[in-house]
Amino acid sequence: MNFASFVPVKSENNLEVVMRSLIKLCLLMFLPATLSANEPSPPSTNAPVAAIEADLLLREIRYDGKLTDNEAKFIVDIDAESIGKIESSVTLFEGDVAVMPAKLPPGLRIVREGRQYRLVAARAGRYKFKLEVVAKIIRAEPWNQISFTGPEAGIASVAAEAGGTGVELQLLSGTPLEPEKSDTARVRGVLGADRNVALRWQSKATEAARRALITCDTTATAQITPTVIKFATQLRYDIVQGNLSKFSVVLPANHALTRVEGEQIRDWQISVAQASSLPSAKPTPDPSREGSGITVAADQLPSPGGAGGVSEVQILTVELIKPVEKSYHLTLYSEQTVESLPFHDQLALPQPQGADRETGSLTVSAEDTFVETESTTGLRQINAPAGALAAYRFYGRPLALGVKLR
Known part of the structure; x- marks a missing residue:
């Protein structure tokens, strides 16, 4: 028997067994990490607000204002629709404005965050409702003035009337519709892309007292x-x-x-x-003729x-x-x-x-x-x-x- 040729063959077989064992060990070590990387990540609990707001749309908003020297009150008619399957929200009003308590359709609520009011819808649906909004009057002599920002909407219009005798009312933002020339106490218009509701008014008596x-x-x-x-x-x-x-x-x-x-x-x-x-x-x-x-x-x-x-x-x-x-x-x-x-x-x-x-x-x-x-x-x-x-x-x-x- 030739032992010289037999020993190398046995050594080669042992090496193959050892390599297979090492490969199996490596697979057992790295397989759990690979499977974990391929699993879909769970949804984030801090999803961007813009993605949520896209599910709550305002089809139309109409402002009907009554203005006096002491109060600026608006009845706001809103047509909204939520198309998402989860809770969604949208910024409703922002600025020097207060929203009065109101009975809302089931599934809706209003949340205040500082100077901002948000509309929150718990489920999908079409919602039509009205809100009473009071804006803060800023005195800018000789004018009374109010300004606040409303929501984005497909149609946003405003109509306002100032009480009193001989009052002039002006729409400062948006596109005013042609009023009756004899009626200066009423305005109607369409809001612009800035969504700003801005009005000012004064009495003719005040204007006469402070001529330009x-x-x-x-x-x-x-x-x-x-x-x-x-x-x-x-x-x-x-x-x-x-x-x-x-x-x-x-x-x-x-x-x-x-x-x-x-x-x-x-x-x-x-x-x-x-x-x-x-x-x-x-x-x-x-000035060229002194004393003249x-x-x-x-x-x-x-x-x-x-x-x-x-x-x-x-x-x-x-x-x-x-x-x-x-x-x-x-x-x-x-x-x-x-x-x-x-x-x-x-x-x-x-x-x-x-x-x-x-x-x-x-x-x-x-x-x-x-x-x-x-x-x-x-x-x-x-x-x-x-x-x-x-x-x-x-x-x-x-x-x-x-x-x-x-």
């Missing part, structure tokens, strides 16, 4: 051609006190208004009045129509969507027809009404026309810019520039 204080800087240009004189008049209002929601501008009778430019203009219209019926302008002293106390009465105003004597003027009334504060810019474009040459007339400018002080400038240029300037009223000539025929400064009304064209 306004100054105006007028920059006008007149381009003279053989057939037409084109005016561009920019009115830059500085609102020193109060706010500006409606104002008027006097247009000379021989001006044809072609365009009105300004922000937040709801509407504008032109009416006709006698120049003699307008209030007297408040002259502003010319000369003023001009309203009946000495050069005729806006051109020829001597008092004539009719046009009143442009501009109404803004909501009142503005601090400043406002309005630009008017108008034309005066040149019937034939030679032509002789006075150039008059649109005049802002209600301004406590007005200063401004007039720049005249000519195209294919020989222009001769004659008398000036209320104007002081200054250096003309390049390409201009003449330039003037003024510090109040009345003013006019006599020209002769040929």
Whole structure:
């Protein structure tokens, strides 16, 4: 027997048995960890609020408000639907607001968290209910004002009425619907993406007691051609006190208004009045004339129509969507027809009404026309810019520039 060949074979078989045992041991050690990693993780108890809120939807919300000097109360009509199989919630109101106790449909409850109210639905279903909400009134002289944030909804609308005599009510956020012009104590509108319910109101007596204080800087240009004189008049209002929601501008009778430019203009219209019926302008002293106390009465105003004597003027009334504060810019474009040459007339400018002080400038240029300037009223000539025929400064009304064209 050859022992040399037998011993290695036996050693090789023993090695194979040992390797198999090691493999089985390793499998027993790592298999539980592998199975644990493959198991689905249990649902988190701190799921994001957004995922829960997606299951509670508000189809429509309507605010019906009654406002006085001491109380701002809303009846809120809500149409909600919960489509989730578990409890879901949504932010209902946030801000300076209180929700009065109410009888809710089964499965609903309201939870308060600081300055926030949340609507919680325990199960799926369609819910229609009403809440009484009271908002805190903030006094912002001369206005009473309320503001709070509502929920996201497919349709969000507001209607409000202010009690009292001669009260003006304004919607500050969203899109107001066209109200009756004679009824300033009611507003209706659709809320915007910010979901903000913001209103303010005041009595006309309070408004009269605190009249807006306004100054105006007028920059006008007149381009003279053989057939037409084109005016561009920019009115830059500085609102020193109060706010500006409606104002008027006097247009000379021989001006044809072609365009009105300004922000937040709801509407504008032109009416006709006698120049003699307008209030007297408040002259502003010319700082270049020290000690000058000369003023001009309203009946000495050069005729806006051109020829001597008092004539009719046009009143442009501009109404803004909501009142503005601090400043406002309005630009008017108008034309005066040149019937034939030679032509002789006075150039008059649109005049802002209600301004406590007005200063401004007039720049005249000519195209294919020989222009001769004659008398000036209320104007002081200054250096003309390049390409201009003449330039003037003024510090109040009345003013006019006599020209002769040929």
